Amino acid sequence: MCTLQLLMLPVFVLMLPEGAQHQPSFFPTGTVPTPAVLGPVTPGGTPQSSSVETATPQDVPGIFTMGPTPVTPSMPGNRSMDLFPVLPICICDLTPGACDLNCCCDRDCYILHPRTVFSFCLPGSVRSSSWVCVDNSLIFRSNSPFPSRVFTDSNGIRQFCVLVNNSKLNYSQKLQKVNATNFQALAVEFGGESFPSALQTQLPPLFYRAGDPILTYFPKWSVISLLRQPAGVGTGELCADRNPAGFLESKSTTCTRFFKNLTNSCTLDPALDAASYYNFTVLKIPTGLTDLQNMKFQVPVTLASQASPPLLVGNTCQNAVSQVIYDIETNGTFGIQKVSVSFGQTNLTIEPDVSLQQEFIIHFRAFQQSMSTSLTGPRSGNPGYIVGKPLLVRTGDTSHSMTLLQSQGYGTCSIKRYEVQFGVNAISGCKFRLMDTDCSRLQQEICQTLHGRPTPEHVAIFGNADPAQKGGWTRILRKNCSVSIMNCTSCCFIPVSLEIQVLWAYVGLQSNPQAQVSGARFLYHYKTIRDSHQGTDVHLTTLVNFVDITQKPEPPKGQPRMDWKLPFDFFFPFKVAFSRGVDSQKCSVSPILILCLFLLGIFNLETT
Amino acid sequence: MALYELFSHPAERGYRAGLCSKAALFLLLAAALTYIPPLLVAYRSHGFWLKRSSYEEQPTVRFQHQVLLVALLGPEHGGFLAWSTFPAFNRLQGDHLRVPLVSSREEDRNQDGKMDMLHLKLELPLQPTEHVLGVQLILTFSYQLHRMSTFVMQSMAFLQSSFAVPGSQLYVNGDLRLQQKQPLGYSGLDVRYNVSVINGTSPFAYDYDLTHIVAAYQERNVTTVLNDANPIWLVGRAAEAPFVINAVIRYPVEVISYQPGFWEMVKFAWVQYVSILLIFLWVFKRIKIFVFQNQVVTTIPVTAMPPGEVYKEHLS
Numbered sequence: 003m004c005t006l007q008l009l010m011l012p013v014f015v016l017m018l019p020e021g022a023q024h025q026p027s028f029f030p031t032g033t034v035p036t037p038a039v040l041g042p043v044t045p046g047g048t049p050q051s052s053s054v055e056t057a058t059p060q061d062v063p064g065i066f067t068m069g070p071t072p073v074t075p076s077m078p079g080n081r082s083m084d085l086f087p088v089l090p091i092c093i094c095d096l097t098p099g100a101c102d103l104n105c106c107c108d109r110d111c112y113i114l115h116p117r118t119v120f121s122f123c124l125p126g127s128v129r130s131s132s133w134v135c136v137d138n139s140l141i142f143r144s145n146s147p148f149p150s151r152v153f154t155d156s157n158g159i160r161q162f163c164v165l166v167n168n169s170k171l172n173y174s175q176k177l178q179k180v181n182a183t184n185f186q187a188l189a190v191e192f193g194g195e196s197f198p199s200a201l202q203t204q205l206p207p208l209f210y211r212a213g214d215p216i217l218t219y220f221p222k223w224s225v226i227s228l229l230r231q232p233a234g235v236g237t238g239e240l241c242a243d244r245n246p247a248g249f250l251e252s253k254s255t256t257c258t259r260f261f262k263n264l265t266n267s268c269t270l271d272p273a274l275d276a277a278s279y280y281n282f283t284v285l286k287i288p289t290g291l292t293d294l295q296n297m298k299f300q301v302p303v304t305l306a307s308q309a310s311p312p313l314l315v316g317n318t319c320q321n322a323v324s325q326v327i328y329d330i331e332t333n334g335t336f337g338i339q340k341v342s343v344s345f346g347q348t349n350l351t352i353e354p355d356v357s358l359q360q361e362f363i364i365h366f367r368a369f370q371q372s373m374s375t376s377l378t379g380p381r382s383g384n385p386g387y388i389v390g391k392p393l394l395v396r397t398g399d400t401s402h403s404m405t406l407l408q409s410q411g412y413g414t415c416s417i418k419r420y421e422v423q424f425g426v427n428a429i430s431g432c433k434f435r436l437m438d439t440d441c442s443r444l445q446q447e448i449c450q451t452l453h454g455r456p457t458p459e460h461v462a463i464f465g466n467a468d469p470a471q472k473g474g475w476t477r478i479l480r481k482n483c484s485v486s487i488m489n490c491t492s493c494c495f496i497p498v499s500l501e502i503q504v505l506w507a508y509v510g511l512q513s514n515p516q517a518q519v520s521g522a523r524f525l526y527h528y529k530t531i532r533d534s535h536q537g538t539d540v541h542l543t544t545l546v547n548f549v550d551i552t553q554k555p556e557p558p559k560g561q562p563r564m565d566w567k568l569p570f571d572f573f574f575p576f577k578v579a580f581s582r583g584v585d586s587q588k589c590s591v592s593p594i595l596i597l598c599l600f601l602l603g604i605f606n607l608e609t610t
Numbered sequence: 611m612a613l614y615e616l617f618s619h620p621a622e623r624g625y626r627a628g629l630c631s632k633a634a635l636f637l638l639l640a641a642a643l644t645y646i647p648p649l650l651v652a653y654r655s656h657g658f659w660l661k662r663s664s665y666e667e668q669p670t671v672r673f674q675h676q677v678l679l680v681a682l683l684g685p686e687h688g689g690f691l692a693w694s695t696f697p698a699f700n701r702l703q704g705d706h707l708r709v710p711l712v713s714s715r716e717e718d719r720n721q722d723g724k725m726d727m728l729h730l731k732l733e734l735p736l737q738p739t740e741h742v743l744g745v746q747l748i749l750t751f752s753y754q755l756h757r758m759s760t761f762v763m764q765s766m767a768f769l770q771s772s773f774a775v776p777g778s779q780l781y782v783n784g785d786l787r788l789q790q791k792q793p794l795g796y797s798g799l800d801v802r803y804n805v806s807v808i809n810g811t812s813p814f815a816y817d818y819d820l821t822h823i824v825a826a827y828q829e830r831n832v833t834t835v836l837n838d839a840n841p842i843w844l845v846g847r848a849a850e851a852p853f854v855i856n857a858v859i860r861y862p863v864e865v866i867s868y869q870p871g872f873w874e875m876v877k878f879a880w881v882q883y884v885s886i887l888l889i890f891l892w893v894f895k896r897i898k899i900f901v902f903q904n905q906v907v908t909t910i911p912v913t914a915m916p917p918g919e920v921y922k923e924h925l926s
Contacts, residue, residue, distance in 0.1 A: 234844075239848070240846045260846070358849070359849075389715065408735075412737055413707070427714050428711065429712045430711040
């Protein structure tokens, strides 16, 4: 809109002298109608005294901006007031009863012509108007419907200015009525993102849903809280105690606690005290909040195993909690039926800086689900193995998972073993101290360290294998772990490394392939040691390698194989255009249309 | 009934002159000016010969299951812990050797036969008083490109991260990017860099020196780098807990620059030349028609047109 005005201005300027020359009679003073003498002429055709020219277009937001103009002192007051009228609202009058600097509308200033004193007028203190100016000599007569005026700039050049009716300056927002009923609607309609308000309290739901925090009640203090499952948070593994447990979300978390002064913390820190993990009741359903005295809605936490409070004995803190296991029985919308807790406890040596890793396990069971079924352990897939799940092995009639040895802090072999995950290659090792003098006993000990106890004999073909059904298992190919060599009597042939190779493949439909173990074997690597080497360390290594032996079927027609170098992208642009067309039918028309036009163009070119 | 011009065709006209005449000389000059300047224009405006081009390909990357780890410990314990999959390196370490538990898995997300990412988890057991302040880790990969030239190399991802506070875990999630100092060929087999990054058969400590490994690797013109500006360092390790390195390394689609072959270069040059030539042909055709129609050079016109249309000549 603004640019349109600017564009039209030269037209206006060019047209005007021509048109004006044809109508000299309109000029009342009868002066010679040449553009050069147009100076005193003002819009509306009324002759005006030269005093008007004293106005400076300095603060005129028109297209012509000029430097500061000295105000002609001979300016009559009332005219000046006309140009810079005192505004009804003076936005810069901030100190009542005193004159604000450069505030031309401040009535406290008592200055008739504020511009004579102030170096400039603050924006908003004079009426804003939009002037568009041209050189005065170009104008013969103005027939513009807008008010116009002649200004003199600093160089003494007279400018003919037109006050453009800029609707933007007069625009004001239509005021909307706000009352209690439409307040929220308006806030939602016009509101964007804002800072969130504090947590809103809401009515407790009728029953727990999966992922809901579980409410607990401390009768001793009449405090309502949430069942907590401390977990590591932020950039560290430090325990965040307020992490809530989610309903039906069975999971385990580990986190670390640090104690500066264990002598005090041992008996005072609730995190080390088993009692703090069961001295409350669990609300069966969230609506139990409404009636906390009614024990019908509350389930006490029962102790599954004995737990003693922490005890400071000499230089050790005994019975510090290292593991908390909650076993929660649920019954659909009837909520929690039974909660039991068991603890793992450890003794801590008192040192300046002590850290303790705690494990929190929360296990949910459906109501009356027998403990025995949950003890069989989870499947590793149904039927095909899922990547990352334990690899199932069987010894005799019991099923367990394949493990690798693991080293502890000092590099020695740990009792803890790493559970082999399906599809994840792994390597681990540890230092083993040769203590036994008898070669065959030594061999047996090392063999057990290498493949764990009991020694796996079969491996499950699918992740849902049942130990009772022999068909679901395949024998692990292996040679005897302990081997004796004949030609050396004083030396012992000990296995130092076990390589577990698992061949697996996808079977079934290509759209839903199931991973199955095709076979597994144990490979041992041996080392000869002299009998005199007792007390030295050997490095034991176990590793597992998964090899995918899936033979992919021939790809369907039209799909290139990875290693082909044939020109499959010969029709690339068309392929892209038409494959997009499948997504939206509208778009498929345009490439065809372009193609048709293109062909038509070629056809035309050839004929002409 | 109104009549429309439904069809028209231009008529041929011949001009005869001797081979040593002015007309022949003019034609020779015109031909030279038609065909040579477009070549000069196309060449001098740069880019006439396509010297470098690029294509997109997802590389075939496989983790070679070679790991070299150096964990730098806090000052009170001094020194470092080291481990690698190379027995010779482990033998050299003596007391500094600490065997971690390493598990790795490569994943083909879109089932296209090319691996898309590597999950690697390394758990280094530590004594309660040991604190890890820094980590240097080398993983090696076999890297192959097939689309233009068959390019095979063994490359590495080098990760170095340290923090002032003793860490419990280092989390890395980045891309294995290709870095080229020179374009690859357009065809053939390129096995220049199909040599192992770390000489695992060597018994000498020099071959396992990180500065030497990195220096030798950077000599290559084509390398891979692990692109993760900000590995996340988690603190707060419990006394008996191991130090864990958790890495996710992705193998993204790369834009590979290559030197185009002869025919590709000629094709692009031809396209440029002919498009400029067309303008020159049109201009010189007009000039020649003007020259010959107006008899600027003396020739004998031979008309092949049917009589009756000859009168139109006077108009030009």
